[in-house]
Amino acid sequence: EMGHVADPELLLERREHVLAEVQEHYYQHPPQMERGWREYLMDTNGRVYLDMVNNVSSVGHAHPRVVKAAANQMRLLNTNSRFNYHAITEYAEMITETLPPELDTVFFVNSGSEAVDLALRLAMAYTSRPDIVCMRESYHGWTYASDAVSTSIADNPNALSTRPDWIHTVDAANSYRGIHRGVDAVKYGPEAVKVIEGIGKPLAGFISESYFGNAGGVALPDGYLKQVYAAVRAQGGLAIADEVQVGFGRLGEWFWGFHQQGVIPDIVAVAKSIGGGHPIGAVITSREIANRYRTQGYFFSSTGGSPVSSEIGKAILGIIKDEGLQENALKVGSHLKQRLQALSENYPIVGRVHGSGLYLGLEFIRDTETLEPATEETEAICNRLLELGVIMQPTGDYQNVLKIKPPLVITQESADYFVDMLEHVLKTGY
Ligand code: PMP
Numbered sequence: 001e002m003g004h005v006a007d008p009e010l011l012l013e014r015r016e017h018v019l020a021e022v023q024e025h026y027y028q029h030p031p032q033m034e035r036g037w038r039e040y041l042m043d044t045n046g047r048v049y050l051d052m053v054n055n056v057s058s059v060g061h062a063h064p065r066v067v068k069a070a071a072n073q074m075r076l077l078n079t080n081s082r083f084n085y086h087a088i089t090e091y092a093e094m095i096t097e098t099l100p101p102e103l104d105t106v107f108f109v110n111s112g113s114e115a116v117d118l119a120l121r122l123a124m125a126y127t128s129r130p131d132i133v134c135m136r137e138s139y140h141g142w143t144y145a146s147d148a149v150s151t152s153i154a155d156n157p158n159a160l161s162t163r164p165d166w167i168h169t170v171d172a173a174n175s176y177r178g179i180h181r182g183v184d185a186v187k188y189g190p191e192a193v194k195v196i197e198g199i200g201k202p203l204a205g206f207i208s209e210s211y212f213g214n215a216g217g218v219a220l221p222d223g224y225l226k227q228v229y230a231a232v233r234a235q236g237g238l239a240i241a242d243e244v245q246v247g248f249g250r251l252g253e254w255f256w257g258f259h260q261q262g263v264i265p266d267i268v269a270v271a272k273s274i275g276g277g278h279p280i281g282a283v284i285t286s287r288e289i290a291n292r293y294r295t296q297g298y299f300f301s302s303t304g305g306s307p308v309s310s311e312i313g314k315a316i317l318g319i320i321k322d323e324g325l326q327e328n329a330l331k332v333g334s335h336l337k338q339r340l341q342a343l344s345e346n347y348p349i350v351g352r353v354h355g356s357g358l359y360l361g362l363e364f365i366r367d368t369e370t371l372e373p374a375t376e377e378t379e380a381i382c383n384r385l386l387e388l389g390v391i392m393q394p395t396g397d398y399q400n401v402l403k404i405k406p407p408l409v410i411t412q413e414s415a416d417y418f419v420d421m422l423e424h425v426l427k428t429g430y
Contacts, residue, residue, distance in 0.1 A: 006032065006044040006045070007032075008029070008030060008031055008032035008043070008044070009029070011032055012025075012029075012030065026053075026391075026393055027382075027383070027386060028383075031043035031044075031045075031047065031049070031386075032044045035061075035062065036051070036057065036060075036061025036062050037060070037061050037062055038060040038061060038407065038409050038410075039051050039052075039054075039060060039061075039406050039407045039409060039410040039411075039414050040061070041061065041391065047389070048389065049386075049389050049390065049391050050389060050390045050391065050406075050414055050417060050418060051391045051406060051407065052390055052391055052392050052404055052405075052406045052418050053391055053392060053393045053403050053404075053405055053406070054391075054405065054406060054407055055245055055250065055272060055273055055359075055405035056272050056273060056275075056276065056277050057273075057276055057277055057407050058248065058249075058250065058272075058273035058276065058316075058320070058325070058407055058408045059276055059316050059319045059320065059323075059325065059407065059408065059409060060407040060408075060409035061407065063276070063315075063316075063319060065315050065318070065319055066276055066312055066315045066316060066319070068315075069311040069312055069314065069315035070278070070308055070311065070312050070315075072311070073087065073307050073308045073311040073312075074308055076307070077307050078306055078307050078308040079306065079307065080302050080303070080306070081108065081300065081301060081302065081303065081304055081305045081306050082300055082302075085307050085310075087307050087310035087311050087314065088108065088305045088306075088307070088310045090310070090314060091108075091305070091310040091311075091313045091314045091317075092106040092108070092305075094313075094314060094317050094318075095270075095282060095284060095313075095317070096284065098255055098256070098317075099256070099268070099284055100264050102264065102286050103264070103265075103268060103284045103285060103286065104284075104286065104287060105284065105285055105286060105287045105289075105290040106282055106283070106284050107282065107283040107284075107285075107290070107299065107301075107304070108280070108281070108282050108301060108304040108305025108309070108310075109271075109281040109282065109283065109301045109304040110279040110280065110281055110301065110303060110304050110309075111141070111271055111279055111281045112140075112141055112146075112242075112244035112269065112270075112271035112272055112281055113140075113141025113142050113143040113146045113147075113281075114141075114143060114146075114271075114281050114301070114304070115141075115244065115269035115270060115271050115281035115282060115283050116140045116141045116143075116145070116146035116149070116207070116240075116242055116244070116269045117141065117143045117144070117145045117146045118269075118283045118299075119207070119240045119242075119267045119268075119269045119283050119285075120132060120145045120146070120149065120204075120205070120207065120240070121145065121293070121296065122238075122267055122283065122285060122289055122290070122292075122293055123204040123205035123237070123238040123240060123266075123267060123289075124204045124205075125292050125293050125295050125296045126204075126238060126289050126292045127202070127203075127204045127205070127236060127237060127238065128295075129201075129202060129203065129204040129237075130166040130204060131166045131168065131199065131201060131202075131203045131204055132148075132149060132166055132167060132168070132203065132204055132205055132206070132207060133168045133169070133170060133192075133195065133196055133199070133203055133205075133206045133207075133232070134149035134150075134151065134167065134168075134169055134170075134206070134207050134208065135151075135169065135170055135171075135172055135173065135207075135208040135209075135212075136151045136169045136170070136171060136172045137151060137152050137172035137174070137214055137215065137397050138150060138151060138152055138172070138208060138209060138212075138214050138242075139152040139213075139214045140207065140242055140244075148163060148164050148166075148167050149167060149207055151169055152214050152397055166204075168195065168199055168203075169195075170188075170191070170192040170195045170196070170228075171188060171191065171192070172212070172215065173185070173188035173189075173192070173212065173220050173221055173224055174212060174215045174218050175188075175218060175219075175221055176215070176218055176351075176352050176354065176363065176371075177215075177363075177371050177373075185221040186221055186222075186223070188220075188221055188224055189221060189223055189224045189226075189227035189228060190227065192224075192227070192228050192231075193227055193228060193230075193231040196228065196231045196232060196235070197231060202235040202236055202237060203232055203235055203237035204237055204238065205232060205237045205238040205239065205240050205266075205267075206228055206229070206232040206237065206238075206239055206240065207240040207241075207242060208220075208225075208228075208240075208241070208242065209241070209242045209243075209244075209245065209246060209257065210225060210241045210242070210243060210246060210247075210256070210257030210258040210260065210261055210263075210265070211246040211251060211257040211260055211356070211359070213245040213246055213359070214395070214396065214397070215354070215361070215396055215397075215401070216354045216355070216361025216362075216363055216395055216396050216401030216402075216403070217246075217354045217355030217356070217359045217360055217361040217404075218354045218355070218361070219260060219354075219355075219356065220261060223261075224261065225239075225258065225261040225263045226261065226262065226263055229263050229265070238266040238267055238289065239263070239265045239266050239267070240265060240266065240267045240268075240269065241256075241257065241258045241265035241267070241268050241269070242269050243256055243257055243258070243268055243269060243270050244269060244270060244271045244272050244281075245272060245359070245405075246359060247268070247270050247273075248270065248273045248274055248320065249320050249325055249326035249329055249357075249408060250273065250329055250357055250358050250359045250405070250408060251329070251356045251357040251359055252326065252327075252329040252330030252331075252333045252334070252356055252357025252358065252359075253330055253356060253357060254356075255326055256268070260356070266285060266286065266289060267283060267284070267285040267289065268283070268284045268285070269281070269282075269283055270282050270283075270284070273316075274313055274316060274317070275309070275312060275313060275316070276312065276316050278308075278309060278312045279303075279309070280304075280305075280309050280312065280313050281304070282305075320408070323409065325408040325409060326357075326408075328358075328408055328409065328410075329357035329358040329359075329408050330357055331412075332358065332410055332411070332412050332415050333355075333356065333357035333358040333359075333360065334357075335412055335415060336358075336360065336404070336415040336418075336419065337353055337355070337356075337360055339415075339416070339419045340353045340360065340362055340404075340419060340422075341353045343362075343419070343422070343423060343426065346426075347426045348368065349364050349365065349366070349374055349377060349426070350362060350363075350364065350426075351363040351364060351365035351368070351371060354401070355404070358404075358405060358406055358408055358410065359404075359405055360404035360405075361395065361396070361401040361402065361403065361404060362401065362402040362404060363396070363400060363401045363402075364377055364378045364381070364400045364401070364402070365400070373396075373398035373399075373400035374400050375394075375398050375399050375400045377400075377430065378394045378399060378400045378401070378402065379394060379399070380430040381402075381422075381425055381426075381430045382394060382402070383430075384425045384430045385421055385422065385425060388421045388424065388425070389421070390417070390418055390421050390422075392404075392418075392422075402422075404418075406418075
């Protein structure tokens with residue numbers, strides 16, 4: 001009987017036999033999920049969980065408008081993106097309408113890794129140069145080029161020995177636990193400029209998230225991207241923004257992360273929330289940069305921007321607008337951040353609440369001076385939260401930050417439930 005198994009441990013055992021060990025799953029003893037609705041997940045026992053980590057399902061699980069769009073298009077046509085059909089054009093137009101006018105040309109792919117990979121190749125093709133500067137402690141994907149610029153956790157000698165020589169790094173511009181803290185964070189920009197100028201040959205480009213996601217949602221220091229982008233452009237290089245996590249309304253105040261820094265990148269990479277679990281990625285750039293890709297040969301992605309993907313993408317972007325989800329991210333996110341910040345008064349393990357909108361990170365520490373990461377405690381807290389019906393996971397290089405990125409449809413009541421349960425865990429032990 002290979003159909004539905006309602007024993008999560010047995011299913012996990014089968015999974016571990018057939019999938020690669022390195023392919024991670026949440027939790028040591030995960031419930032077996034069967035369905036989702038808005039910000040909730042339901043397991044095979046009918047137990048409901050509040051999903052506080054899901055920045056993929058940003059319009060909520062099983063949104064009827066997405067389901068309808070997918071099913072209708074699946075019935076009509078789904079095929080290679082090289083045919084002429086209306087959905088891909090309409091979807092690309094909808095995306096460019098959210099962006100500054102110079103970012104007017106779209107490539108569709110199937111994931112964030114692919115989007116970053118293509119963005120890097122576009123910069124290399126445009127400049128006829130290979131060298132890229134990226135930020136340490138970042139994650140950009142698993143493909144060859146997106147992995148090369150992902151320096152998060154990959155300090156293992158095997159990873160370092162296979163890192164290509166066209167990669168250069170600047171310090172993680174983390175104003176909380178980086179080498180410069182608090183007001184000293186203004187030093188990151190000028191120091192990154194020095195690295196860029198000191199490489200000794202002109203660059204193809206610079207890539208970073210426009211809001212530091214891997215650190216748990218730490219805003220880059222004011223003016224950071226302005227300084228770095230100017231230095232890269234002074235050499236004829238391009239500025240690439242990875243908006244895979246932070247773009248598309250989640251930050252509440254800004255639709256795109258780069259707005260927070262007051263800059264306009266040359267190339268933007270997006271994915272994750274734009275597909276709501278369906279594999280959609282996109283790269284948006286100027287016509288001039290896009291055209292230079294010709295020098296590399298063809299570009300096509302067979303299923304990137306397929307009829308079904310494009311209809312799903314259109315539905316999701318439509319929902320974000322029609323349901324005011326960016327506004328909800330701002331409203332519920334601000335309330336949530338305030339309540340989480342209040343916890344730090346009573347619980348010294350709460351070091352800092354990072355982030356904006358519904359992209360928050362709560363960092364647990366053992367010592368307010370050394371900021372020693374409370375890694376084991378964070379895992380224990382997440383496991384206790386699961387018992388209380390809240391899905392929550394650690395993030396960051398030290399796995400000591402709660403990754404608070406619920407679907408953007410989350411209600412204030414659900415957000416309050418999460419904080420109440422977190423406080424209960426902090427109070428009663430973990
Ligand atoms: N960039 C960032 C900032 C990401 O967080 C991720 C995924 N965690 C990626 C790129 C890669 O996206 P994907 O998993 O869709 O390949």
